[in-house]
Amino acid sequence: MYPSRFDYLAPRSLEEALDVLGERGDEAKALAGGQSLIPLLKLRFAAPELLLDLGRIPGLDTLTEEDGWLRVGPLARHRDAERSALLRERYPTMAAAAPQVSDPLVRNLGTICGSLAHADPSGDWGSVMIAMGALLVARSRAGERTIAARDFFDGPFTTQLQPDELLVGTDRRRAWRRGVPRGRRAGGAGRIARRGPARVGRVQAQRRPSLHRARPAGRRRVGRGLRRYQAC
Numbered sequence: 581m582y583p584s585r586f587d588y589l590a591p592r593s594l595e596e597a598l599d600v601l602g603e604r605g606d607e608a609k610a611l612a613g614g615q616s617l618i619p620l621l622k623l624r625f626a627a628p629e630l631l632l633d634l635g636r637i638p639g640l641d642t643l644t645e646e647d648g649w650l651r652v653g654p655l656a657r658h659r660d661a662e663r664s665a666l667l668r669e670r671y672p673t674m675a676a677a678a679p680q681v682s683d684p685l686v687r688n689l690g691t692i693c694g695s696l697a698h699a700d701p702s703g704d705w706g707s708v709m710i711a712m713g714a715l716l717v718a719r720s721r722a723g724e725r726t727i728a729a730r731d732f733f734d735g736p737f738t739t740q741l742q743p744d745e746l747l748v749g750t751d752r753r754r755a756w757r758r759g760v761p762r763g764r765r766a767g768g769a770g771r772i773a774r775r776g777p778a779r780v781g782r783v784q785a786q787r788r789p790s791l792h793r794a795r796p797a798g799r800r801r802v803g804r805g806l807r808r809y810q811a812c
């Protein structure tokens with residue numbers, strides 16, 4: 581099936597993109613890696629009047645650390661996370677989660693922010709960000725606001741993002757590394773083990789991802805399988 585007709589715009593700056601969304605946000609869809617949106621267009625499950633391609637905006641594919649925060653740029657791809665020395669050295673849970681996303685074809689194109697904005701309950705990054713205590717940064721012409729990852733998801737495929745907003749990054753404090761997750765697969769039903777007396781939390785795919793803190797668990801509960809996948 582072919583997608584419905586739509587206008588296509590490829591802005592060259594984030595400001596330009598936000599201006600367009602300020603005018604036509606209700607009828608527009610941002611296009612990042614296209615791994616989720618393009619299949620929806622082809623099936624006509626989504627029929628936006630305007631496709632706003634973020635792919636021509638330079639400098640958005642960054643994974644950088646500033647003032648003790650990791651900032652994930654809006655076009656940072658799963659592959660970038662998988663290959664990032666910074667993540668490997670300082671945010672190993674994310675580095676461990678990245679290669680769990682699908683296959684190299686999807687990881688080469690799909691973005692972390694696109695995955696979060698899409699809010700598929702089976703997506704990996706929502707669970708990771710909640711487990712990390714990350715902040716998600718939404719920007720519109722009116723300015724920027726941060727939303728805690730745990731509050732970001734309203735339900736399957738729905739988030740707190742407004743039609744005129746773009747997800748322009750996620751922030752995670754490095755300090756979190758000390759206490760938090762040794763990741764196993766942080767997917768729809770991943771388990772996250774904490775350091776110290778083995779506490780196991782579960783991030784489950786339900787209406788929306790949420791972190792369940794479980795009772796302290798003994799070694800048997802954690803098991804060899806989990807330890808084998810420990811990321812840090």
Ligand SMILES: Cc1cc2nc3c(=O)[nH]c(=O)nc-3n(C[C@H](O)[C@H](O)[C@H](O)COP(=O)(O)OP(=O)(O)OC[C@H]3O[C@@H](n4cnc5c(N)ncnc54)[C@H](O)[C@@H]3O)c2cc1C
Nearest residue numbers: 610612613614615616617682690691694695697703704747
């Ligand atoms: C075969 C296949 C297997 C997959 N397996 C997995 C898996 O195992 N684990 C997993 O986590 N994911 C998986 N995915 C999904 C993949 O991770 C996608 O990359 C991701 O869900 C969407 O990212 P994208 O950059 O492609 O977004 P797009 O498809 O471009 O956009 C998705 C949605 O997000 C919106 N959007 C995108 N960027 C922004 C932004 N910056 N601000 C606001 N809105 C935005 C778009 O408007 C659209 O509504 C799979 C996809 C495919 C096709």
